[in-house]
Amino acid sequence: MTEVPNIRQALLTGKHRLANLGDQATHECLILLQNVTQKTKVKLLAFDEELLEVEQYQRFIQLLERRAAGEPSAYIIEEKEFWSLPLKVTADVLIPRSDTELLVETALAVLANKQQANILDLGTGSGCIALALASELPQAQITACDRSPACLNIAQQNAKNLGLENISWHESDWFSALSVKPYDLIVSNPPYIAADDPDLASNVAEYEPTYALIAQDQGLADLNKIIQQAGDYLLEAGHLILEHGWQQAGQVQNALRQQGFSAIETRADLQGHERVSMAQYSSHVR
Numbered sequence: 001m002t003e004v005p006n007i008r009q010a011l012l013t014g015k016h017r018l019a020n021l022g023d024q025a026t027h028e029c030l031i032l033l034q035n036v037t038q039k040t041k042v043k044l045l046a047f048d049e050e051l052l053e054v055e056q057y058q059r060f061i062q063l064l065e066r067r068a069a070g071e072p073s074a075y076i077i078e079e080k081e082f083w084s085l086p087l088k089v090t091a092d093v094l095i096p097r098s099d100t101e102l103l104v105e106t107a108l109a110v111l112a113n114k115q116q117a118n119i120l121d122l123g124t125g126s127g128c129i130a131l132a133l134a135s136e137l138p139q140a141q142i143t144a145c146d147r148s149p150a151c152l153n154i155a156q157q158n159a160k161n162l163g164l165e166n167i168s169w170h171e172s173d174w175f176s177a178l179s180v181k182p183y184d185l186i187v188s189n190p191p192y193i194a195a196d197d198p199d200l201a202s203n204v205a206e207y208e209p210t211y212a213l214i215a216q217d218q219g220l221a222d223l224n225k226i227i228q229q230a231g232d233y234l235l236e237a238g239h240l241i242l243e244h245g246w247q248q249a250g251q252v253q254n255a256l257r258q259q260g261f262s263a264i265e266t267r268a269d270l271q272g273h274e275r276v277s278m279a280q281y282s283s284h285v286r
């Protein structure tokens with residue numbers, strides 16, 4: 001008969017196997033153990049002398065080996081929390097990053113006095129931004145699009161699981177399938193990494209879809225396309241909010257200025273990296 005450890009021993013085995021992750025190892029093991037036991041983190045830690053079932057331990061070891069090989073835990077358990085919403089993720093979609101919550105915060109600040117806004121989310125992926133905004137602004141009308149039908153499929157499953165209905169989903173190459181001028185706010189976290197960027201961690205490049213990460217022209221091609229066309233889709237005084245690379249703020253600001261945007265501002269993420277730029281559209285200066 002296979003001997004099974006208790007939760008504490010399983011955590012120790014996992015921590016040892018994922019030693020290369022340093023301080024993150026215990027956190028990652030807990031994510032995997034939560035998945036196999038369906039217990040909360042608090043319960044796992046509070047009752048760590050409880051024995052695992054044989055199947056639970058075997059499954060934990062299988063998941064641990066996938067994590068040790070470099071696969072992100074969000075893909076292993078097919079779930080990632082964003083804006084406190086549990087989202088389904090598969091290898092078709094980018095894993096939502098906590099940095100992107102800054103874009104959501106910025107959007108909510110811009111719409112503080114306009115709860116019924118028309119919002120467009122370009123390159124929705126898992127749907128994380130559109131869903132976070134929909135959960136905060138039930139009266140808003142949100143349009144979310146992506147070029148990838150696989151992404152739209154996951155995003156729509158997420159909307160259904162969360163019971164969020166104020167979003168319409170469209171397959172579109174940026175603005176191509178959309179009608180002009182109805183939006184108070186356009187948000188996007190487009191691909192913005194240069195193909196030869198040394199910061200592109202090998203496990204990210206290996207597991208996450210390159211169509212969600214990499215853009216031509218040193219990572220600026222999609223940002224520039226969106227900035228060039230956004231004015232045709234924004235109402236007067238509407239806002240454009242973009243996530244970008246931490247060294248791209250200057251170039252994004254210049255592109256916004258060239259297209260006649262005003263009130264251009266960049267905000268830094270929790271690491272102090274310039275991550276999100278926002279600007280306001282005015283037809284007079286175009």
Ligand SMILES: C[S@@+](CC[C@H](N)C(=O)[O-])C[C@H]1O[C@@H](n2cnc3c(N)ncnc32)[C@H](O)[C@@H]1O
Pocket residue numbers: 093094095096097100122123124125126127128129145146147148151172173174189190191192211212213222
């Ligand atoms: C960086 S991911 C962002 C996903 C999600 N919004 C997030 O913040 O996690 C970029 C997304 O843009 C989509 N995308 C790439 N090129 C596109 C295009 N030409 N038109 C529309 N969507 C595109 C990708 O499929 C991907 O889902």
